[in-house]
Amino acid sequence: MSHTATQSEAAEPLLTLNNIEVVYDEVILVLRGVSLEVPKGEIVTLLGPNGAGKSTTLKAISGLLGTEDGKVTRGSVQFMGEDIANSAPEQIVRQGIFQVMEGRRIIGDMTVHENLRLGAYTRKDKEINSDIEMVYNYFPRLKERTGLAGYLSGGEQQMLAIGRAMMARPKLMLLDEPSMGLSPLLVKEVFNIIQTINREQGITMLLVEQNANIALKHATYGYVMESGKIVMDGTRDELMNNEDIKQFYLGGGEERRSFKNLKSYKRRKRWL
Amino acid sequence: MNTELLMQLVVNGLIVGTLYGVVAMCFVLIYKSTRVVNFAQGEFLLIGAWTCWWLLMKFELPFWFGFPLTLAFMVVFGIALQVIVLRPMIGEPIISVIMVTIGLSIFFQALMGLLFGHETKSFPQVFETTSVNILGMQVQSAYILSMVISVLVMVAFYYFFKYSRTGLAMRATAFDQQVAQSLGISVKHVFAAAWAISAVVSALAGIVIGMVNGVSSALSFFGIKVFPVVILGGLDSIVGSVIGGLIIGVLENVAEFADSQWLHIGNLYVIAPFYALIIILMIKPYGLFGTKDIERI
Ligand SMILES: Nc1ncnc2c1ncn2[C@@H]1O[C@H](COP(=O)(O)OP(=O)(O)OP(=O)(O)O)[C@@H](O)[C@H]1O
Ligand SMILES: [Mg+2]
Numbered sequence: 001m002s003h004t005a006t007q008s009e010a011a012e013p014l015l016t017l018n019n020i021e022v023v024y025d026e027v028i029l030v031l032r033g034v035s036l037e038v039p040k041g042e043i044v045t046l047l048g049p050n051g052a053g054k055s056t057t058l059k060a061i062s063g064l065l066g067t068e069d070g071k072v073t074r075g076s077v078q079f080m081g082e083d084i085a086n087s088a089p090e091q092i093v094r095q096g097i098f099q100v101m102e103g104r105r106i107i108g109d110m111t112v113h114e115n116l117r118l119g120a121y122t123r124k125d126k127e128i129n130s131d132i133e134m135v136y137n138y139f140p141r142l143k144e145r146t147g148l149a150g151y152l153s154g155g156e157q158q159m160l161a162i163g164r165a166m167m168a169r170p171k172l173m174l175l176d177e178p179s180m181g182l183s184p185l186l187v188k189e190v191f192n193i194i195q196t197i198n199r200e201q202g203i204t205m206l207l208v209e210q211n212a213n214i215a216l217k218h219a220t221y222g223y224v225m226e227s228g229k230i231v232m233d234g235t236r237d238e239l240m241n242n243e244d245i246k247q248f249y250l251g252g253g254e255e256r257r258s259f260k261n262l263k264s265y266k267r268r269k270r271w272l
Numbered sequence: 273m274n275t276e277l278l279m280q281l282v283v284n285g286l287i288v289g290t291l292y293g294v295v296a297m298c299f300v301l302i303y304k305s306t307r308v309v310n311f312a313q314g315e316f317l318l319i320g321a322w323t324c325w326w327l328l329m330k331f332e333l334p335f336w337f338g339f340p341l342t343l344a345f346m347v348v349f350g351i352a353l354q355v356i357v358l359r360p361m362i363g364e365p366i367i368s369v370i371m372v373t374i375g376l377s378i379f380f381q382a383l384m385g386l387l388f389g390h391e392t393k394s395f396p397q398v399f400e401t402t403s404v405n406i407l408g409m410q411v412q413s414a415y416i417l418s419m420v421i422s423v424l425v426m427v428a429f430y431y432f433f434k435y436s437r438t439g440l441a442m443r444a445t446a447f448d449q450q451v452a453q454s455l456g457i458s459v460k461h462v463f464a465a466a467w468a469i470s471a472v473v474s475a476l477a478g479i480v481i482g483m484v485n486g487v488s489s490a491l492s493f494f495g496i497k498v499f500p501v502v503i504l505g506g507l508d509s510i511v512g513s514v515i516g517g518l519i520i521g522v523l524e525n526v527a528e529f530a531d532s533q534w535l536h537i538g539n540l541y542v543i544a545p546f547y548a549l550i551i552i553l554m555i556k557p558y559g560l561f562g563t564k565d566i567e568r569i
Contacts, residue, residue, distance in 0.1 A: 121455050
């Protein structure tokens with residue numbers, strides 16, 4: 001992988017997954033040797049179909065696996081030079097990783113302001129209130145919503161989920177399908193803000209998406225995952241110009257693929 | 273009809289009702305954040321009152337020292353109970369957890385009987401008791417004090433859950449444990465804190481009642497009264513528990529009045545709340561303020 005070479009020349013990546021294996025309930029093997037790197041300051045995306053193991057990968061990093069009876073049984077999760085595999089989530093949050101879970105998961109019976117304050121739960125400094133104002137600057141429409149967060153629209157809830165993550169001042173933000181259930185216009189808006197936050201706040205992002213179009217537009221590097229394995233990776237341009245990616249993820253590939261080709265693709269994948 | 277007596281009973285009802293409200297809040301606090309139905313809530317009052325009585329009578333500690341010491345003990349007691357008994361039960365079927373809390377209730381009831389006997393014992397006089405005239409009614413100052421303390425506890429709960437970091441963390445945990453953990457909240461700590469707060473505030477209520485009525489195993493009856501209150505207010509609603517407490521407090525006094533005037537059934541004071549409980553379960557099973565999707569047991 002050329003990516004790895006250029007990276008190691010530059011600097012240690014912020015996050016490195018080293019051949020990790022994840023098992024749920026002690027028997028269900030879901031990740032079978034996943035390796036990936038997230039360089040500091042960048043947006044890296046992880047693509048793949050339903051059930052591929054994308055959310056599981058994020059939970060393995062954030063420690064939330066433990067809440068679902070899952071465990072990293074092999075490999076390592078290196079964050080800033082430390083192995084954090086199977087650490088408690090509250091510890092990992094304190095080390096600077098914050099996961100925005102799939103489906104937003106804001107606290108519906110609290111106000112926007114209370115949700116944001118809880119994002120800063122692990123902090124004890126005096127800048128929490130000024131950070132709330134900062135979040136409102138990125139998401140001005142949140143400031144107008146004074147009722148319970150449960151009544152926010154889907155887009156606003158996603159913004160709140162991202163804003164809440166910012167309140168923890170993470171070094172690495174894990175975003176799980178932020179485009180889910182949003183209108184195309186709103187998806188664009190949310191991703192533009194994500195990119196702005198990445199640039200202005202220097203927060204590194206690992207972005208899980210099914211919407212490869214939008215994800216590759218904003219990421220610098222991408223991984224494709226299927227059935228618990230990384231089957232492809234490359235820079236944004238490499239992936240955008242790859243025929244298989246076009247065919248399966250971006251939609252509307254150049255030529256219609258025959259069944260034979262499709263099978264060869266699958267076979268090739270298996271040996272990757 | 274004797275309206276003066278009725279008014280007096282309504283006032284009594286409100287006074288005892290605020291105490292019910294406080295105990296019910298303690299119950300709801302545990303249920304909301306840890307999903308444990310605590311059948312030993314009444315024993316918390318009993319343990320708190322006996323501990324304080326013991327410190328004051330046997331060691332002749334002054335109240336200003338014995339009282340905070342009791343509360344400190346209850347913090348440790350609440351945490352220990354959660355960590356040693358309830359934490360290993362996490363993930364067990366709800367009925368097993370209920371069995372455990374029923375067991376705790378019986379155990380502490382018996383233990384207190386063993387240690388302190390079965391007669392009612394009175395507290396040393398801490399405050400002067402006089403009778404105060406309110407709107408033409410004679411109300412004992414002790415009752416007014418108990419009401420003031422109850423209201424203060426309620427206000428403290430409100431501010432705790434609205435503004436404190438720990439209070440918000442408890443609400444987050446009650447709403448969605450996994451999300452709470454993703455925010456960096458330690459669910460273990462929240463559970464322990466819920467039991468500690470519940471034990472301390474219950475003990476406070478136990479001491480207040482003990483100072484008015486004396487300390488005896490009757491205190492733990494408050495733990496049973498909590499059920500009509502929280503079923504009326506909604507198992508998971510703090511506000512509901514306060515309002516439920518007031519309603520049940522007034523209800524039992526008015527029932528007593530109706531009984532003495534016309535019905536002559538006897539004992540309605542004790543039974544009426546439970547009739548109410550059955551009726552509420554039939555017409556409004558989630559209570560006045562409860563969340564619809566909670567599981568009924
Ligand atoms: N808590 C769990 N216990 C057991 N199996 C699980 C658990 N969570 C996920 N799985 C299984 O692991 C596999 C990967 O799930 P995961 O949620 O990581 O997929 P995903 O790539 O995020 O899919 P989607 O795009 O639908 O969100 C699935 O087969 C799923 O059934
Ligand atoms: Mg997923």
